[in-house]
Amino acid sequence: RPLRPGVSLWFGGVYMAASASRASGVAEQIVAALRNRTNVRPEVLAEELGIDMKQIGAALPALTRERRIRTERTADNSVLLSFMPNEERRKLEGFTPEIAHIYDLIAQSGNRGISETDLVKKSNFLKPQVRKILTELENKELIRFYKTIEMKNRKMYVLFGVEPRRELTGGAWYTEQEFDTEFVRVLHKYIYEIVSKHPGCTLTYVAAALRESG
DSSP states (O other): OOOOTTOEEEETTEEEEOOSOOOHHHHHHHHHHHTTOOSBOHHHHHHHHTOOHHHHHHHHHHHHHTTSEEEEEOTTSOEEEEEOOHHHHHHHTTOOHHHHHHHHHHHHTTTTOEEHHHHHHHHTOOHHHHHHHHHHHHHTTSEEEEEOSSOTTOEEEEETTOOOOHHHHOGGGEETTEEOHHHHHHHHHHHHHHHHHSTTOOHHHHHHHHHHHO
């Protein structure tokens, strides 16, 4: 939600002071520096631009409210900044504050994602309302869900273009949240053939052969 003038907030290690002034010069510098970039740490941005972290923090509320940039939290609770493309901004036009709030919560969850249950808790919306919003965002291809290998029946929502963390999905070793025994069997057989044809070959050679095979 927008911060009122005079309100201060410590957000993921970044001091955000809302004031009447938008510090437009700094804001434009931030947008220009983030253009076509994703997952930039505020401290890195401050160093690149040669400006104080407090100036970065003061500009973030307006930039996120105007959807010129996107913020998300990492597993260690730090903040990452990304440029928001015009196409994504256009898709969000006309959305109610409630829909925008759910979208922002999902964006802030990063590549870990967030469950419907946690969205209900953090938004203070009723479950049917959250489900309706999720459906609308999915239909607009703004979000998608995945299921973790630990909780196969639980949907975790991420932004549409975000790739979930490999340790949560299992990566190549899992298909539809199930350990892919057939894939492992084929891989084992192929590696055995490589080693049999090239005795004494190194791990690097085997890896290169696997990459070439696709």
